[in-house]
Amino acid sequence: MSITAAKALRIRNLHASVGDKRILNGIDLEIRPGEVHAIMGPNGSGKSTLAQILAGRDLYGITADEFSYGGKDLLAMKPEERAREGIFLAFQYPVEIPGVSTVTLLKESLNAIRRHRGEAELDAMDFLTIVKRKLALVEMREEFLYRSVNESFSGGEKKRNEILQMAVLEPRLAILDETDSGLDIDALKLLADGVAKLRGPDRSFIVITHYQRLLEYIVPDHVHILAAGQIVKSGGRELALEIEHQGYAWLEREPGSAGRPLAAS
């Protein structure tokens, strides 16, 4: 299988904990190339932990019967190896990196990924041409590129910066961790546009969100409801609308739910 070929994510019986605290309690999930999956759930249900674990954060004790991407065991891959294989996480809380400009980070990232794929590194001119085209896509000014990564950015600007990075790096599996929170309707549309432009038969997305509003713009193939570290219900788009109308409280009474009290949403 070539490196750029489509890849599937397979998760079976994934558990994660921090110390004695169990956060994920047996997640099963399969995402095939080209699919968009939305993961919804109340606060504290483990959505962000799942995103962090997929990206390779090492804060958790993890066990799984299978946890693979493109047939490779994710637990054996460092975060940067996962990134170079095409996994991208749009962070819920992007960090500030004083002194390092966005353009520097992006150039290093893109070239690390290209090297991994056996492609030639881009020189400064070719790189800038690509980035400027993507800037227009997220309606950011060029001046952003030369500012330190996320430093003194507003919440909305930080999120746009994540979208820009996703657009430049063109991941195979993009995980959007509440990228919509704090975005106004215009920025939300930009995000949806960005995803729409990338969407294709060999790319997949995990869209983590609290609200179904985003799913009006990014229409998912599947919706999963996460509660107390388990996927308690899966369905199509309409499941998101149910959540919209009923909130999360009804899950507690659903058969097949985790059967333990849920954190308040």
Place this chain on the structure above:
Amino acid sequence: MILTPWDVRKIMGETSRNLEHLIDREYKAGFVTDVEQEIFPPGLSEDIVRQISAKKGEPEFMLEWRLQAYRHWLTMSEPRWAHVNYSPVDYQSISYFSQPKQDKDRPKSLDEVDPRLIETYEKLGIPLREQEMLAGVAVDAVFDSVSIATTYRGKLAELGIIFCSFSEAVREHPELVRKYLGTVVPPGDNFFASLNSAVFSDGSFVYVPPGVRCPMELSTYFRINAANTGQFERTLIIADEGAYVSYLEGCTAPMRDENQLHAAVVELVALDNAQIKYSTVQNWYPGDENGRGGIYNFVTKRGLCRGINSHISWTQVETGSAITWKYPSVVLQGDNAVGEFYSVALVNNYQQADTGTKMSHVGRNTRSTIISKGVSAGHGQNTYRGLVKVLAGAEGARNYTECDSLLFGDRCGAHTFPYIEVKNRAAQVEHEATTSRISDDQLFYCMQRGLSREDAISMIVNGFCKQVFKKLPMEFAVEAQKLLGISLEGAVG
């Protein structure tokens, strides 16, 4: 390990090739050159001072100067105010003179230099044959106590620029040496400067005549080779009226378990409308990861802006030495004079650095800028110590100081001791300081974008030091960036 986050090759083209040898993953400069050496027995006395002077065939005035300094030194005691800890130096156990044995006093051309010495510098990435050199950089190579070669001398002489070893300057240009030596750092200035004045062996001498802009970077490469020797070099740079010169100093030493003393003095003199840029990339052996061995770097560096509109800048990247005690300073005597200090000091493992600057404003409308970046990792202790002094007559004096610390892990330290003495009401003095640390969140963010941990660290540290690197001559900025990356190896994880 890939340490080319800045696409060094592309930016620099092939010039970076030579520099890549200089620094590698480990302390690659730590080898010993096997040459027959003439070495004085350990110990210091008037007799040793006389022998050093005789060895160099010095005129009488020079010997007298040394002896006075020596007698003064005997009355002094080692300073203890720096924020560093080390076992006392036994000055009688050190040898004060060491040179590779040669047929003549000093070889006239490179063909007469012992090929093993030329090889040593080649291994360090400093080719001494002109056709192999970095274009536009003239080098004086100092090996233990003597200068073994100075390149591009002929080309510089056409412009009236003198660039030679200090010993040669004493012999060939005694009037210039006599006129300027000790005018910036007097022989009794401090304990280490007095010691140096008594026993200094060699170093570089630069004189740029009025109105001449030196067309190339001048550079001295200091190498300690022999065991149990101290290195006491002396550098004197004079920019006459309207002259300009940019000078760079590099240094390495073999890896040895015992500590070695390096007590240098550098004096800069800028006359009316003259400018001197002095850059240092200091990579003395820092000791091993347990803090064993390494160089004690106790150095006095001072510039005197004597003339109106004169300008002196110090740029230093300090990554080596077990202990650094160093305050490159500027005395702003001429009206409108400008003094600058740009510094990156990095400590890892058990390294200790107490470094900073002194800016003394004497003349009117004098300006100074201090940018200090301290990076601490491992058990390293990094201290910034700075003095900004504005005398009563320094009408319109201005200073801006920025002092930033970056911490790595939880066992290192950053300390700041800024002293400000202002005697003039109209002076403007600003001081800004920040302390930050490299967080796991930052590293994870970069790694999630495909960077290795090492590249992420290197990128963040280089970003932190950017302001200072911009001030280095281009060839050396690349070198400095790589050096930082390597010096931080193993600092996290």
